[in-house]
Amino acid sequence: MTNIGTEEIYQLEKYYRVSLINSLIGYRALNLLGTSSADGITNLCLISSVFHLGANPPLIGLVLRPQREHNDTLKNIISTGQYTLNNVLPYWYMQAHQTSASYPSGVSEFDACGIKKQYIKDFKAPFVGQSTVRIGLEFKEVIDIEINGTSIVIGEVVHILAEDGLIGADGTIDHGKAETMTVAGLDTYYLPQPIGQLAYAKPGVEPHILKTDVEF
Amino acid sequence: MTNIGTEEIYQLEKYYRVSLINSLIGYRALNLLGTSSADGITNLCLISSVFHLGANPPLIGLVLRPQREHNDTLKNIISTGQYTLNNVLPYWYMQAHQTSASYPSGVSEFDACGIKKQYIKDFKAPFVGQSTVRIGLEFKEVIDIEINGTSIVIGEVVHILAEDGLIGADGTIDHGKAETMTVAGLDTYYLPQPIGQLAYAKPGVEPHILKTDVEF
Numbered sequence: 001m002t003n004i005g006t007e008e009i010y011q012l013e014k015y016y017r018v019s020l021i022n023s024l025i026g027y028r029a030l031n032l033l034g035t036s037s038a039d040g041i042t043n044l045c046l047i048s049s050v051f052h053l054g055a056n057p058p059l060i061g062l063v064l065r066p067q068r069e070h071n072d073t074l075k076n077i078i079s080t081g082q083y084t085l086n087n088v089l090p091y092w093y094m095q096a097h098q099t100s101a102s103y104p105s106g107v108s109e110f111d112a113c114g115i116k117k118q119y120i121k122d123f124k125a126p127f128v129g130q131s132t133v134r135i136g137l138e139f140k141e142v143i144d145i146e147i148n149g150t151s152i153v154i155g156e157v158v159h160i161l162a163e164d165g166l167i168g169a170d171g172t173i174d175h176g177k178a179e180t181m182t183v184a185g186l187d188t189y190y191l192p193q194p195i196g197q198l199a200y201a202k203p204g205v206e207p208h209i210l211k212t213d214v215e216f
Numbered sequence: 217m218t219n220i221g222t223e224e225i226y227q228l229e230k231y232y233r234v235s236l237i238n239s240l241i242g243y244r245a246l247n248l249l250g251t252s253s254a255d256g257i258t259n260l261c262l263i264s265s266v267f268h269l270g271a272n273p274p275l276i277g278l279v280l281r282p283q284r285e286h287n288d289t290l291k292n293i294i295s296t297g298q299y300t301l302n303n304v305l306p307y308w309y310m311q312a313h314q315t316s317a318s319y320p321s322g323v324s325e326f327d328a329c330g331i332k333k334q335y336i337k338d339f340k341a342p343f344v345g346q347s348t349v350r351i352g353l354e355f356k357e358v359i360d361i362e363i364n365g366t367s368i369v370i371g372e373v374v375h376i377l378a379e380d381g382l383i384g385a386d387g388t389i390d391h392g393k394a395e396t397m398t399v400a401g402l403d404t405y406y407l408p409q410p411i412g413q414l415a416y417a418k419p420g421v422e423p424h425i426l427k428t429d430v431e432f
Contacts, residue, residue, distance in 0.1 A: 002383065003336065004376040009274055012387070019387035021271040021373065024351050025245040026303055026391055027398040027408055028268065051267045052244065053279055054364040055237040058225055061368075063269055063277070087242055090411055094423035101417035112419070120219065135240050140363060147356060147370065148270040152277075154363065157237065160220040167218065171228070171235035172401040175242055181411065182243040182398060185388040187426075188413040192243055192398055192406035195306055200403070201317035203328070207310035210403075 023185030027192070030183045032096055032115070033062070034084040034126045035076035042117060042126050043072045044109040046100045048183050050085060058157035060085070060137060063150050072105065077139050077153060085135040086128035087180040093189055120159065127161060132178040134161040172197075239401030243408070246399045248312055248331070249278070250300040250342045251292035258333060258342050259288045260325040262316045264399050266301060274373035276301070276353060279366050288321065293355050293369060301351040302344035303396040309405055336375065343377060348394040350377040388413075 009017065028048040035043045049063035062085075064074050077083045088096045092115075099109040110117050116129030120136070127134040136159030143152040166178050176194045183189055196209045225233065244264040251259045265279035278301075280290050293299045304312045308331075315325040326333050332345030336352070343350040352375030359368040382394050392410045399405055412425045 002376070002378045002380060004378075006374045009373065009376070014272075016387035017274075018271045020376070020383065020389065021274045022268055023387075023389040023391070024274075024349070024373065024376065025247065025266045025268060025276060025301065026349070026396045027243050027245060029241040029244055031241065049267045049269075050241045051265045051277075051279060052238055052241060053265070053361065054281075054366055055234045056230075057364065058233075058237040058240075059364055060241060061267075061279070063267060065270075085241065093411070094414065097414045098417050098423045101419045101421075103419050107419075133240070133242070143359060143368075145269065145370070148273065148275055150270055152359075152368070154361070157225065157240065158222045160218070160225070160236070160240065162218045162220075164218060167236065171232035171239075172404060173236065173239040175239070175400040176406070180242045180400075182408055184391040184396075184408075187416070188388060189411045190392070190408035191411050192400075192408040195309070195397065195405045195407050197404040198310065198313045201314050203317045203319050203323075205317075207314045 019185055027182040027184050027190060030088050030181055031085040032088060032099065032128050032131070033073060034086060034128060035073050036080060036124055036126060037072065037076050038079045041106065042108045042110050043076055044099050044115060044128070045073055046096055053154060059140070059154055060135070060157060061152055061154050063152055065150050074151060074153070078142065080124055081139045082123060082125040083137050083139065083155065084125045084127045085137065086131035087133045087178060089130065089132065089179045090181060090191055092130050093181055097187070120161070123159060132163040132166060133173055133180065135159065136161070235401055243398040243400050243406060246304050246397055247301040248304060248315065248344050248347070249289060250302060250344060251289050252296060252340055252342060253288065253292050254295045257322065258324045258326050259292055260315050260331060260344070261289055262312055269370060275356070275370055276351070276373060277368055277370050279368055281366050290367060290369070294358065296340055297355045298339060298341040299353050299355065299371065300341045300343045301353065302347035303349040303394060305346065305348065305395045306397060306407055308346050309397055313403070336377070339375060348379040348382060349389055349396065351375065352377070
């Protein structure tokens with residue numbers, strides 16, 4: 001077994017350390033984050049630090065690094081109050097990855113990377129046409145994390161756009177059928193295979209697989 | 217396409233809404249969170265709201281719901297200053313799921329669910345013996361989220377315990393080889409299959425798959 005302690009972590013070569021720390025927690029939610037500036041220039045970036053904050057009210061959190069060059073995203077979220085999260089599929093995941101390149105300000109990653117914009121009535125932020133699960137969010141608050149200069153953005157879910165047949169009888173989205181991908185570390189993409197949907201856990205009751213309409 | 221707006225979200229049946237909102241963002245990092253009380257009673261809970269906060273310093277965030285019955289976790293983290301995150305494997309994922317049952321205070325989920333404790337020198341929080349990737353963390357700060365009463369806990373990575381051969385030449389952990397699982401929604405478990413590790417994205421350069429030592 002390898003045991004890497006604090007002192008060794010700080011002595012690791014910079015890119016090795018970044019890759020290692022980014023891959024520690026396992027697979028991460030992979031989404032394209034879509035925004036628009038007040039004057040209509042769209043922006044799209046790949047994000048893997050999205051987390052579920054609560055279901056009532058329906059809240060989602062994400063981490064942004066304001067010191068990065070393409071920091072239009074945070075500015076757009078705060079100025080327009082709207083943004084979208086969109087899942088990534090295997091047949092176009094390389095285009096999604098390409099949105100993380102540092103394009104000059106004023107260039108939309110939608111156009112540069114061949115990603116289709118999709119709009120709905122009364123909502124200004126662009127969704128991704130190629131996605132099968134898309135979330136429209138309303139900005140609620142930003143928390144500045146002093147310890148490393150990042151920002152946690154909290155938003156409320158105000159639109160759920162899912163292709164037909166993806167939401168199961170119990171409300172769970174079938175991400176297998178949706179062909180949603182995931183990422184481990186900075187750049188390694190995976191497609192998950194379902195193993196089992198388990199019954200609600202109770203003390204003294206053996207854990208067991210539910211009979212569901214999810215196709216395993 | 218299904219379009220569910222704010223008004224419909226609030227009208228959904230409670231458990232349907234919880235399942236839907238929990239499954240929106242896609243696959244999530246799945247870990248067992250291990251703690252110990254000041255007087256040595258261990259606690260273990262399954263958590264899927266862990267997120268990468270930054271690599272330098274190496275920081276990880278996670279969301280806890282203090283209003284839940286088994287809220288010993290937050291108390292333990294704050295009183296001892298130490299906790300662990302451990303990946304979940306297919307051959308014992310049902311036992312991991314079972315830790316989410318509401319055991320009475322004083323009962324350790326390690327014992328109740330057949331999870332092995334593992335300790336290292338000078339670190340009081342218990343790791344999971346059956347895991348292949350284990351993280352030891354030092355508590356840094358807790359942020360109370362007023363909007364829904366949750367707490368975001370931030371910790372610094374001080375130990376990385378990985379089985380031999382899982383850390384690649386570039387520092388990325390091979391979660392395929394580690395047999396790390398992921399979860400979508402509350403209770404549907406998946407095992408990801410690798411699709412591709414992509415080169416660093418640059419404007420004007422076609423996205424492409426790296427030749428790596430990751431076995432695809």
